[in-house]
Amino acid sequence: MNFDDTPEQAQFRAEARAWIASNKISFGSVKGGGFAAIREWQRIKQKGGWGCLHWPKKYGGRDATTIQNVIFSQEEEAAGVSMLSIANSITIGMAAATIMHCGTDQQKQKHLPRIATGEEIWCQLFSEPVAGSDLAGIKTRAIKDGDEWVVTGQKVWTSYAQYADWAILVTRSDPTVPKHKGLTYFLLDMKSPGVEVRPIKQASGGSDFNEVFLDGVRIPDSNRVGDVGDGWRVALTTLMNERATIAGVYPTNFDDVWKIAKQTPLGEGRAIEDGAVRALLADWYVWHCGLKNFGLRIQSTLSQGRTPGPEASCSKLLLGAQRQAFLSEAMDLLDVGGTALESGSEMGLHFAFLRVIGNRIEGGSDEVLRNIIGERVLGLPVEPRVDKDTPFDQVPTSRRD
């Protein structure tokens, strides 16, 4: 065991660090901020040859290894620019990855260069109000009309839809066959007539997500990815890359609770002097380190040139519910004062305690992840399925059915 770079890795890291140091920008340094800055950082990176490291050379990448990708991300984080790249992970990590694996040559030629330079930002149109965990249950209908498809339906939980130029989209092209067999996958120009984006206000107050309404939106058949009816397989390619994208960012709030424990009165002294608080801090720290060290094991896997399997979901599963329980205890330490904004805002505690609700749902709910680990890691048998071999339009979707 060692945490040392190989000589090649060390050299790569040094180059990356030097390049980032002399080229880095910030949200504030770009006019318009936000996605203008995100696009600009991608443009600069690509110009310098760092934009799409792991892509093949012919699409503007440099055939980098996974660990080189990891090293570059680490250096971006160390330089404080990682937020400029993370926000673009749906574009690079999911849309581009899917196009690369399953797209036509024409689609690759058209989109990959523009993705590489930050000219195209993408969003993901998968989930629907009726289909969250049961993603294959989507109802958004695509009907063939000559060389085009006409798409109508409602998508939800779409990050960055308001900024996106393009979207990856799963639709139902045939409701008379079993659910996984009637799906078709498209690339959608978000400026098409009939596309409407509405932000969703979350329980936490912010709006990280949107609803996207599709009303008679026309998509050329040339924007189809994979065969008609083969959309589930393409979607799985995207989702496999989603889990890789979400893994790794784990705010545990340990430093926050430590500060709270040191500052907050309890009984005759400070909270940190109390045995129960010390036990809480200890359990919190063990969990915090567990997530961190689990992440190191995933990095090690990548570093050895292997691809992490479904077991990588462990940290996502153990993040949300535990973080929520711990934050609840932190709120409790503040006692009567814990519900006032000042005590909360100082630490970002109230926001974290509301936002954490989403951690257990987004990117695979706890229940879905337990199924995945149970079935794909431990090899436990699946449940009897009442919906799998039935034509989709005969699967019950409400008590009335």
Place this chain on the structure above:
Amino acid sequence: MNFDDTPEQAQFRAEARAWIASNKISFGSVKGGGFAAIREWQRIKQKGGWGCLHWPKKYGGRDATTIQNVIFSQEEEAAGVSMLSIANSITIGMAAATIMHCGTDQQKQKHLPRIATGEEIWCQLFSEPVAGSDLAGIKTRAIKDGDEWVVTGQKVWTSYAQYADWAILVTRSDPTVPKHKGLTYFLLDMKSPGVEVRPIKQASGGSDFNEVFLDGVRIPDSNRVGDVGDGWRVALTTLMNERATIAGVYPTNFDDVWKIAKQTPLGEGRAIEDGAVRALLADWYVWHCGLKNFGLRIQSTLSQGRTPGPEASCSKLLLGAQRQAFLSEAMDLLDVGGTALESGSEMGLHFAFLRVIGNRIEGGSDEVLRNIIGERVLGLPVEPRVDKDTPFDQVPTSRRD
């Protein structure tokens, strides 16, 4: 809300108390102890008119109300003789109740008087190695032969089988129909040839239960309860009474852990001075009182002349796993010394910590109780069943099937 007896109840309680005080015996006061004493206490009670309070007069009872039954049990407990009655609860609470509800007149005539006087002790032959939670999956086969049935199979988890004169028994009389429809219920003379009782040694060291092997045991058809193939309905009658029997005895060990916390060193002082230990004690006490007060609500229901429904399972569900978790914490307080027998035996802690394993399994596992509460109390829908309408001999019972 009040905890007062009505004048009638108070009078009944006074009579019961007086009678118990002047008639009570102990395990030690009867030659042979154990079941000899249990039989003797039942005999004495019946002689005094207290043996089977809630039975109809014609079978030797006095048509008592449920609350009178409860009051008598409370007085037995206060007088320290409740263990003499609890051990007889399978006989009175389950076997006699089933005979009373579903038995023939002849069966009632034959058994009820002898049960009332302690001459018959009964055990329950339901569970099998292949059928625990899925009780209707039993395989013990009953084949009709003239006026008799020939029964072969293996039963397990049978309390008191070594002391019992008779048993209530569920068998499979027809494996070619769906599982719930091919069962038949019998009364079995435990002295029949082919009955063999073997104690099971538990993980906790003791032997509360037995295996009972049935090898070509002949049972006259007159000992059948209910119709051929109607055994499931009869068994449900028994089980309904089992839950009522198990409810109410809740060792929480709170006094034990309090003592441990006061006596055990921790850091520079005693464990009870530590905040984490105080938090543990508080949570333990809240749970302890919750179980106690929940029991009072069940008593109140009985006292009002109503029958508690499946929601009475709540306390059983919340007993085992929580008690096990708490006892584990108590062991932990003893630190290095916690695994030595002296520290354990003083408090009965090691035994409790092993025996509690069974609390989560016996009398309805936690998983079964959650199904019951989910479905029968909250009205949540059942799972799709692959075994319900299939002939029993075609239901898969192993990976080979």
Place this chain on the structure above:
Amino acid sequence: MKFEFSEDQEMMRSEARRFLQKECTSAVVRSVLESDKPFDERLWKAICAMGWPGVALPEQYGGLGAGYLELCVMAEELGRSLAPIPFSSSMFLAAEAIMRGGSDAQKAEWLPKLASGESIGTLALGEGPGAAAWEKCGAGAERAGSGFVVTGVKWPVADGMAADVAVVPAKDSHGLALYLVKLDQPGVERCLEPSFDESRPQGRITFKAAAAERLAMSDLATLEDVINRAAILYSFEQLGGAEASLNMAVAYAKDRYAFGRPIGSFQAIKHKLAELYAQLELARSNCYFGAWTLSTDDATLPEAAACARLGASRIYFECAKECIQVHGGIGFTWAFDAHLHYRRSKVLSAVIGGQTRWRETLIRALERKNCTSQSDHSRVA
């Protein structure tokens, strides 16, 4: 014995529930959540008109004289409906403090006004974050003429913007005492203290030599007694909220289909809800026992209050949290009501001190009794 509410009490509950279902809709709760108003006046007035606030107060003070069990029933229904009104601050805290600590004159002056809703009261307990011992309070009081003046800052104060009068713990030369302070006077400044649950706004109140009256019986023991009694009443409010969120989750689990089945048929959902139901019933049982001690002034009230509060605080949060989880994405939207309970559960579990404080309160009460635990079932088996 009868360890449940009476038929009359259950009838009162049905009426209250019917009324609140109609008059305290989610739109009413949100009208306070999404504005700066300190409470919903229309609802408060309607409730006062029916005499609910005074349900447990003696008739001589303008109350209905029904009793504490009836107040518990009301609390449960108000909690169920997330009522955005200062009922609990005014009645569980201020009125209780005056009943327990006030002179006859103080009772006669204030209780009728609180009972009728003409005045709203509260207890100004908090002094910022942390579970410092109550007696470490920073506010001070001193004699001024025939009365007293109080100086200090209290925050957050539940219904601090709605209240006309506050009971204020402050230290004088004898130690901690309780003072009645009218809030519409020059010596009092207050502002909205943004709260984790804006449907139950809190205030920050600064007392600068504010004119005050000392409660007749007025020491740390009185304050503890008031808080213990309030804990039982709040525990019913929490119980109502817990049951409402659990019911919401159960209903959704029956209606929502995934994979061709109602999601409530999956054990992941079914067992979660069954476990919550069982925990809720255990918590309810402790609340009932608390109610009984409150209605009979039983000596075990302090432990019973702590058990009720600890159990109810925990289960309300659990139900509110898992209600959202069962709903999935929709549960995490602002437009859906599940988060209202998530927020409310945290505010109610903090208002008279959190779990850390109450665990300690409970253990101290047991130490005082030298652990004669309520039951003798407690033996190793």
Place this chain on the structure above:
Amino acid sequence: MKFEFSEDQEMMRSEARRFLQKECTSAVVRSVLESDKPFDERLWKAICAMGWPGVALPEQYGGLGAGYLELCVMAEELGRSLAPIPFSSSMFLAAEAIMRGGSDAQKAEWLPKLASGESIGTLALGEGPGAAAWEKCGAGAERAGSGFVVTGVKWPVADGMAADVAVVPAKDSHGLALYLVKLDQPGVERCLEPSFDESRPQGRITFKAAAAERLAMSDLATLEDVINRAAILYSFEQLGGAEASLNMAVAYAKDRYAFGRPIGSFQAIKHKLAELYAQLELARSNCYFGAWTLSTDDATLPEAAACARLGASRIYFECAKECIQVHGGIGFTWAFDAHLHYRRSKVLSAVIGGQTRWRETLIRALERKNCTSQSDHSRVA
């Protein structure tokens, strides 16, 4: 970077596992559990013959000089197979204490014997129930001639009946120090101390002015250092046991049918096992980090050791407990092996102090660092 075991280490693991599957069957474990023998001699001799005990010891002291990572691998496999031998007492405790605290002469005298298995060592740490601070130890030492004598009672002592020599913490005029005491001398009396896990017997050792030798480096810090290092090694033993019980449960969940389906297809079982697996992987990650600090003598060893120990103690108990539950009735029988892990998990989690003690150890270590936590991911998001 490479945060996993090397190919060579994994090959060593495979060989160890193959050997133990064959030679350390449940029958071997039960032969100790159900008798008074202090360990299984045949297994111990075979293991010593292969040089396993000395895997991490320098070659000059008769070890293989492979390193601590190799010792961690061995510990995991011994834990997996419930090996009823004094490996951990002798190597994690006694040999570590002598390595860290012994003079060259002490090392030269004892380490080769421990490495070869000619002698068995242990650390006589416990003085009855409770997590009293180590420095409150009741045993005492004083000079006697050119050496020392130790007086006191230690119980329970892991492998106390098997050991030939014990490292004994005792107080002398300078405070706590560590003494080497041979156990076959008149000043030592010992008896079997019946244990929660009789497959790992414990002893009670009474020292009555027993001749002793003081370890050269010998103070509270040395003791703490030894215990921290042992914690990492034990955590691997615990990890192995945890994985074994989880695997047992998973296999049964695939094989056992109820309601016409394998029980592992029910979410009640599937999700329980998935959750345990995830928790186990988190615990494993902390153990790996501990192993790395042990192999590099990194300054973060104290925190890393506490994290490894707390996580591994918890997950072993959870896996052992839920393994029984998944098995239902059969899991609760003596004849079935699940309870062996239930027992072992508790003994291993107590042997160098329980969770209460280790939580405190961890927080003190963090306080010393003034909380420069290992990561900077830790920010509110």
